[in-house]
Amino acid sequence: MRSPATGSREAARFEMPERLRADVRQLGDALGAVLREYGGPGLLADVERLRELTIASHHEDQTVADDAAVQAENLVASWSLERAEEVARAFTVYFHLVNAAEEYHRVRSLRAGDKPDQPLAGTVAKALRDVARLAGPGRAEHLLNGLEFRPVLTAHPTEARRRAIVTAIRRVAALLERRDDPRLGASEDAETQRMLLEQIDILWRTAPLRAERPGPLDEVRTAMSAFDDVLFHVVPQVYRRTEMALSSTDAGSADAGPASGGFAETPPVRAPRVPAFVRLGSWIGGDRDGNPHVTAAITRQAMAIQSDHVLAALENAATQVGQSLTLDAGTTPPSTELRRILDDAEAAQPELYAEIAARSPNEPHRIAVLFAAARVSATRRRDADLAYGSAAELLRDLRTVQDSLAEAGAARQAYGDLQGLVWQVESFGFHLAELEVRQHSAVHRKALDEITSAGQHDPSPEYSEATEEVLATFRTMAQIQSRFGPDACRRYVVSFTQSAADVAAVYELARTAVDGRPMELDVVPLFETGADLEACVDVLDEVLKLPECRERLEETGRRMEVMLGYSDSAKDVGPVSATLALYAAQARLTTWAADNDITLTMFHGRGGALGRGGGPANRAVLAQAPGSVDGRFKLTEQGEVIFARYGDQAIARRHIEQVTSAVLLASTPEVEDRASAAAVEFADVAQRLDETAREAYHALVHSEDFAAWFARVTPLEAVGALPLGSRPARRGLSVSSLEDLRAIPWVFSWSQTRVTLPGWYGLGSALEAVDDLDRLRRAYREWPLFTVMLENVEMSLAKSDRRIAARYLALGHRPDLTERILDEHDRTTRWVLAVTGHSRLLEDRKVLGRAVALRNPYVDALSYLQVRALGALRESELEPGSPDEAATRRLLLISVNGVAAGLQNTG
Numbered sequence: 001m002r003s004p005a006t007g008s009r010e011a012a013r014f015e016m017p018e019r020l021r022a023d024v025r026q027l028g029d030a031l032g033a034v035l036r037e038y039g040g041p042g043l044l045a046d047v048e049r050l051r052e053l054t055i056a057s058h059h060e061d062q063t064v065a066d067d068a069a070v071q072a073e074n075l076v077a078s079w080s081l082e083r084a085e086e087v088a089r090a091f092t093v094y095f096h097l098v099n100a101a102e103e104y105h106r107v108r109s110l111r112a113g114d115k116p117d118q119p120l121a122g123t124v125a126k127a128l129r130d131v132a133r134l135a136g137p138g139r140a141e142h143l144l145n146g147l148e149f150r151p152v153l154t155a156h157p158t159e160a161r162r163r164a165i166v167t168a169i170r171r172v173a174a175l176l177e178r179r180d181d182p183r184l185g186a187s188e189d190a191e192t193q194r195m196l197l198e199q200i201d202i203l204w205r206t207a208p209l210r211a212e213r214p215g216p217l218d219e220v221r222t223a224m225s226a227f228d229d230v231l232f233h234v235v236p237q238v239y240r241r242t243e244m245a246l247s248s249t250d251a252g253s254a255d256a257g258p259a260s261g262g263f264a265e266t267p268p269v270r271a272p273r274v275p276a277f278v279r280l281g282s283w284i285g286g287d288r289d290g291n292p293h294v295t296a297a298i299t300r301q302a303m304a305i306q307s308d309h310v311l312a313a314l315e316n317a318a319t320q321v322g323q324s325l326t327l328d329a330g331t332t333p334p335s336t337e338l339r340r341i342l343d344d345a346e347a348a349q350p351e352l353y354a355e356i357a358a359r360s361p362n363e364p365h366r367i368a369v370l371f372a373a374a375r376v377s378a379t380r381r382r383d384a385d386l387a388y389g390s391a392a393e394l395l396r397d398l399r400t401v402q403d404s405l406a407e408a409g410a411a412r413q414a415y416g417d418l419q420g421l422v423w424q425v426e427s428f429g430f431h432l433a434e435l436e437v438r439q440h441s442a443v444h445r446k447a448l449d450e451i452t453s454a455g456q457h458d459p460s461p462e463y464s465e466a467t468e469e470v471l472a473t474f475r476t477m478a479q480i481q482s483r484f485g486p487d488a489c490r491r492y493v494v495s496f497t498q499s500a501a502d503v504a505a506v507y508e509l510a511r512t513a514v515d516g517r518p519m520e521l522d523v524v525p526l527f528e529t530g531a532d533l534e535a536c537v538d539v540l541d542e543v544l545k546l547p548e549c550r551e552r553l554e555e556t557g558r559r560m561e562v563m564l565g566y567s568d569s570a571k572d573v574g575p576v577s578a579t580l581a582l583y584a585a586q587a588r589l590t591t592w593a594a595d596n597d598i599t600l601t602m603f604h605g606r607g608g609a610l611g612r613g614g615g616p617a618n619r620a621v622l623a624q625a626p627g628s629v630d631g632r633f634k635l636t637e638q639g640e641v642i643f644a645r646y647g648d649q650a651i652a653r654r655h656i657e658q659v660t661s662a663v664l665l666a667s668t669p670e671v672e673d674r675a676s677a678a679a680v681e682f683a684d685v686a687q688r689l690d691e692t693a694r695e696a697y698h699a700l701v702h703s704e705d706f707a708a709w710f711a712r713v714t715p716l717e718a719v720g721a722l723p724l725g726s727r728p729a730r731r732g733l734s735v736s737s738l739e740d741l742r743a744i745p746w747v748f749s750w751s752q753t754r755v756t757l758p759g760w761y762g763l764g765s766a767l768e769a770v771d772d773l774d775r776l777r778r779a780y781r782e783w784p785l786f787t788v789m790l791e792n793v794e795m796s797l798a799k800s801d802r803r804i805a806a807r808y809l810a811l812g813h814r815p816d817l818t819e820r821i822l823d824e825h826d827r828t829t830r831w832v833l834a835v836t837g838h839s840r841l842l843e844d845r846k847v848l849g850r851a852v853a854l855r856n857p858y859v860d861a862l863s864y865l866q867v868r869a870l871g872a873l874r875e876s877e878l879e880p881g882s883p884d885e886a887a888t889r890r891l892l893l894i895s896v897n898g899v900a901a902g903l904q905n906t907g
Helices: 009-013 018-056 062-078 081-112 124-135 137-145 163-179 186-205 216-248 296-324 336-348 350-359 364-381 391-407 417-428 441-455 465-484 500-514 530-543 547-555 567-573 575-595 617-622 640-646 649-666 669-681 683-701 706-713 716-721 743-752 763-770 773-782 784-798 802-812 815-836 846-874 883-903
Strands: 148-154 437-440 491-495 522-527 559-565 599-605 632-638
Touching: 018 062, 018 081, 018 186, 018 846, 062 846, 081 163, 081 186, 081 649, 081 846, 081 883, 124 137, 124 216, 124 649, 124 669, 137 216, 137 649, 148 599, 148 649, 163 186, 216 296, 216 417, 216 640, 216 649, 296 364, 296 417, 296 465, 336 350, 336 364, 336 391, 350 364, 364 391, 391 417, 437 441, 437 465, 441 465, 441 491, 441 500, 465 500, 491 500, 500 522, 500 530, 500 547, 522 530, 522 547, 530 559, 530 567, 530 575, 559 567, 559 575, 567 575, 567 683, 567 743, 575 599, 575 683, 575 763, 575 784, 617 649, 617 784, 632 640, 632 649, 640 649, 649 669, 669 683, 669 773, 669 784, 683 763, 683 773, 683 815, 706 716, 706 802, 716 743, 716 883, 743 883, 763 773, 763 815, 773 784, 773 815, 784 815, 784 846, 802 815, 802 846, 846 883
Parallel strands: 148 632, 437 491, 491 522, 522 559, 559 599, 599 632
Antiparallel strands: none
């Protein structure tokens, strides 16, 4: 398979960088060789013919484009089911390879742009310079001292690729990087090419679909790979880069100059001032809302897996640091406090101490850190005689070694690799990520009603299995805290919080479960629907009256957390009204927190796709309500986003820096004042947008039999059947209304049809209702929230395809709904282009625009295959239970997988 021809004007607009084009060409040629070997020239010829037709279907001459589209549809219809599946797999593998090439090119570009005199936009170094310019040098350090970035990993089923596929893609990317090494000789380059072909052959021969649905613990282990390979190493790197950037903003720093003796002067090494500001959270194994597979036992095992991984990583890191500290006691004498620690170690573990000392003669700092590594190992094995009682104990030992080194004049060793280890312990502890529990408020109400009723009649009641499970969850949280400390598992998120009673129920259930045993509990209300967001402050006023809440506020220094749901709010009122409602809620919450002297952290439940609040996190931070960030940002990182952001060290480092820099800038008066002024000036525009967009959205989704029609025109059933995650795709057994459907399959299914409706529907009508292009254009320039909204809609529209969407919508035999959706698509596209001043979608984002434009024709190929399969199943052309029906369903599933890979967006 080859990359698109570059001779047309459209292709020239999105010309690939030469090195990326060379990588894509090489991978495409290699895949072509594999296809030829596997299926003979006929398979490759069919793939190439469909590729050529889908590219031609995007020709500027509409007649040529329409003719090519008809030919492509006819070609797909002419194939056997076996050949159709092979072609679908070929395009899917091609997307996996292109994704690997684009990811590596991004890494390559980040490295090329990393220059000391011109920090990249979005880096901490650039942000600190800007903060110093806007608010003075002292403001930057002040913000850093209170900085918090809390990404929370979740297991929502939006990662459509098997773990084996992800691993194979990583190997391909690594080989592309190896080929870039200018030191390779001809034989090494040939070997790399051989290995690349081998990996592509493996990728082609690997089954594209999971055989079984993963369980919650499988999801925990999958997430651990992001920690093991990336996050454990990247987080201290971000701190180090932040420390270097902070040093460069110091007013008193001077350039190094020549010194006597021919050596250059260097600035003194000092203790780092940057605190560990990244704290991982996880819902994987803790989120039981609608997932019967997540039990108290699963939560306990999830924490055990997390702890095992972080302790193994800390043991390895401590061993490496210890082995490097070969500083002789003569040049670097130990402090009195370090001698005391060593004496205690020798007395408690004479044999182990003697063994380490024999390998480290007269090297007390080395002995101390290697002994600490042995104690971490014992903690992992649960050897009580040697184990640490807590991560705080390990930190005390490491800081004693640091202080001793600094006192002896070895500051470079004190604040070098050893500081990286200190940061890792501070960031991850012995639990790796705080395991958060989530459950639906209705489950609590039902359990509490049962407990109250039973207690009136029976002094020793027996509860239902569901209620016992609720109580067991609190006992498990208490057990986790007893072993790993309160920070390991103390947050309890209440889905669909609608009153203070929903928060009070959690406290009451916890009291019943733990029966007076010590336990810290932070109940986090989650406001999800449009009505709930509107009522959030009124609910919180009542929550403050709860004695448990008042007590907890005193214990935490009046710190509190509230979660805002992006997914269900967007499904409830549409993307435009949800965006505005979330902003308004944040503004009200900020005022409420200030009035009640509360340090409030807003937890953003953003999904991966645009229809669920997705999009660039750093741009979203800068568009938040004034004062709502204040140095703290917490969000969910869901499904495919985990590996997109944390699957490669360079990309993960870039993402964390981008969010960090945005949090710093969003907390400056200039940015807050700009957002505040714009919100006031365009308040009438916001109201008009909200009213009209909400009305348009509700008119569509409340149409008669809309839910059944939606299930017919989209591959919803296939999305639910894909073994993507442990959580069911719907709350009930069928979809009789949208309330039965979770936000993830709602967005996933629309993206498959190339409509991407949850990301834009209603905006066109809303912009048309404002009907003031000059004012809208000024809002686009000056109102950050509106700017980000239009940018996200533009991206969502660019990934849609009106012509192919019409083929899906026609399957529902409701021309009224088809016409309504396509008209709104045209209206939204027209108005977005008019307001942004662009001649085409994504005109000002060349990299993204190029990627989407080049991918769309290839996604078309999979869409034609999917429409064929979906049409056959919908029109009852197949005998139920027949081999043809089974093969058609398999083709549908493979095409769903392939479209997800092509769009890089699911739910």
